[in-house]
Amino acid sequence: MSVLSPIPADSPEIREELLLKLKWLMFSRVIIITFLLGATILINFKEKSAYFQPYLFSLYGIIISTYLVTLIYLFLLSRVKNLIVFSYLQIFFDLAYVTAIIYVTGGIESIFSFLYILSIINASILLYRRGGLxxxxxxxFFYAALIGFEYYSIIPFSFGQTFPKVVYSPSQILYNISINITGFYATALLTSFLAEQLRKSKNELKE
Structure with missing residues (x-):
């Protein structure tokens, strides 16, 4: 039994279930990243020159690399033995991409912090409570580190952005981080509870 999950990684039934869920995860990732690309194009549609702003090049790079990585995941899917570890690796990479997207779209002012919640939902469905938590x-950690690094100027503010930096007080920073973290854990607990109840119901029906 893996230390990352309370479910046996070598169970044929679990493997089949995880394969299906991972396919849905990859499909949803493509849908979300395509939506992000489309939204970026529409927002900048009126000003063609806006397509070539430095931060947008970074965003385009993130989007394209996400497509490429998803293709690699798809190629490896039938070849990987431990799907639980593979699931964690995919979601960890998703967190890295989400953090990068938030960084290039405004940091603390970015509207894309909700993408963390989507990763948490995926983890809770794939790996239940332990995975979700x-x-x-x-x-x-990633969100707090990003906001903290920007606040203390350890990394440049919102790489490539042209709008002026808004100065936040320490209490505002702490409030923002606290609200997001509360939402992350609440999402993990609620979604994993529902996923576990669904699994329990399926097992009862089989019996």
């Missing part, structure tokens, strides 16, 4: 914890 692990990903919620890493989401909290």
């Amino acid at each position: 692990i990903i919620a914890s890493f989401s909290s």
